[in-house]
Amino acid sequence: MDVKAFIFDLDGVITDTAEHHYQAWGLLARELGIPFDRTFNERLKGIDRMQSLELILERGGMRDRLSRSEKEAMAGRKNDHYTQLIEGITPDHLLPGIAELLRDVREAGMRIGLASASRNAGTILAKLQIGHYFDTVVDPALLAKGKPDPEIFLKAAADLKATPACCVGVEDAEAGIRAIRGAGMFAVGVGTPEAMKEADLIVTGTAELNFEKIVELYRIKSKV
Ligand code: B16
Numbered sequence: 001m002d003v004k005a006f007i008f009d010l011d012g013v014i015t016d017t018a019e020h021h022y023q024a025w026g027l028l029a030r031e032l033g034i035p036f037d038r039t040f041n042e043r044l045k046g047i048d049r050m051q052s053l054e055l056i057l058e059r060g061g062m063r064d065r066l067s068r069s070e071k072e073a074m075a076g077r078k079n080d081h082y083t084q085l086i087e088g089i090t091p092d093h094l095l096p097g098i099a100e101l102l103r104d105v106r107e108a109g110m111r112i113g114l115a116s117a118s119r120n121a122g123t124i125l126a127k128l129q130i131g132h133y134f135d136t137v138v139d140p141a142l143l144a145k146g147k148p149d150p151e152i153f154l155k156a157a158a159d160l161k162a163t164p165a166c167c168v169g170v171e172d173a174e175a176g177i178r179a180i181r182g183a184g185m186f187a188v189g190v191g192t193p194e195a196m197k198e199a200d201l202i203v204t205g206t207a208e209l210n211f212e213k214i215v216e217l218y219r220i221k222s223k224v
């Protein structure tokens with residue numbers, strides 16, 4: 001078996017929009033008078049907008065006091081903050097090593113997919129000017145379940161006509177690593193060894209992502 005495709009997460013892997021999400025949720029939490037910090041924010045990485053809001057409201061003891069439409073309005077407000085914050089994204093905001101990795105994967109003739117929970121993914125890829133690398137961008141609005149469910153990665157693999165065991169998934173969130181492993185794919189985790197402990201290969205930053213190294217380790221692991 002050999003690698004046929006790479007499937008990437010977006011926020012925190014391709015560009016640092018994880019920081020913009022953190023800032024935008026922080027603004028909303030402040031408006032609601034709910035405490036919010038980076039440790040709590042870790043729990044929101046990789047999960048969708050409404051689920052993130054539910055966790056914040058739960059923290060503030062407000063979860064059961066609001067109607068669906070009030071929650072939708074709040075989620076919309078967070079997205080307004082977020083879209084303002086990502087306004088100035090340019091190709092300079094690609095995280096280190098990502099342009100090289102995309103180029104190496106493409107030059108090796110492998111396919112590339114995006115498995116992001118973000119409904120803003122298309123806009124961000126366009127701002128980064130890397131949309132042309134992607135053979136598929138999964139639309140999270142069409143999925144039944146979010147990460148850590150493997151559905152989004154399985155959908156990307158199906159779009160790419162690659163069996164999951166021949167795919168490498170790259171993630172920065174615990175929920176994302178669980179989704180990749182649940183899909184039966186090789187997982188590359190960007191983050192702390194603690195948060196990424198279920199990954200097959202852990203790097204502490206994207207600058208350490210190396211195409212040859214990933215493929216070599218995949219081959220070693222797929223033989224055992
Ligand atoms: P949006 P990823 C995820 O993107 C983020 O990690 C998560 O923090 C965010 O809530 C989610 O997208 C939804 O984003 O509000 O833009 O639809 O990491 O899966 O690329």
Ligand code: MG
Pocket residue numbers: 009010011012013018045046171172173176
């Ligand atoms: Mg992410």
